[in-house]
Amino acid sequence: MAARMTRQRTAVVEALDELADFRSAQQLHETLRARGESVGLATVYRALQALAEASEVDVLRAEDGESLYRRCARREHHHHLVCRHCGRTVEIDGPTVEAWASKVAAAQGFDDIEHTIELWGTCADCRAASAG
Amino acid sequence: MAARMTRQRTAVVEALDELADFRSAQQLHETLRARGESVGLATVYRALQALAEASEVDVLRAEDGESLYRRCARREHHHHLVCRHCGRTVEIDGPTVEAWASKVAAAQGFDDIEHTIELWGTCADCRAASAG
DNA sequence: AATAAGGTGAGAATCGTTCTCATGACATCG
């Protein structure tokens, strides 16, 4: 249990707090650079990793495999509806789905069930932008 | 629309037909090598890519980001319950979940919805094996 | 201040995947 509060970690957390949407480690690094906070890329990765382990941030994989990070409002288990264009995110929960998932898995004799349930789409703003 | 049927592509398809579980491109390459079919790794990737585009194989991302491929029995939309240890796969469908997903997305004004719903677990055999 | 336990960062190293490009296989045309 490390977790020393350093300038760099503080910067990463603050950046996450200000950005509402899912961002990649590299985007965050770029953001920090742009605002003058000098933080190494490796450090950004390490900070995000630590935060993810502590459940301080949510991680999900973009369709191309890149990991995206976000500081979610709710700490409890939930899922996301993410705009694949701008990263805009809506937190959703689905008790129905949770129940369905564990029932199905148990029926097949599987243990240690985890599920990946994410919704991707185009948000209203991005649709308007591309249609306009 | 290419799709010339070559020795290599045939070999990849046959290997997939014999393997019931999700496999990575590298695993397939290794399998082919082992049985004496000489096929380049790049070719395996290309064949899998073409098959995936033609919806001949299903692709999903392992938890570590690696792509896994499988020739599924049903061509229609469905999901999977996959053993994270041996790749053993059960095809599942969830009309409930489909309905839920599109309802939620529409309620938020999102378009072009796609969803990722996969279940990961430890199958009975792998549990028995690790339990001794 | 001294020190121990971490943290940092530049660049090297990984690893899956894709690209390059010279060569090979095929079907068609003559």
Add this chain to the structure above:
DNA sequence: CGATGTCATGAGAACGATTCTCACCTTATT
């Protein structure tokens, strides 16, 4: 049967995200 155009192949280079290395700083703690 051989020439031709087209696509496929494969060895290795290139890529891109992520992780590791390691010498050097920071942050608590005494």
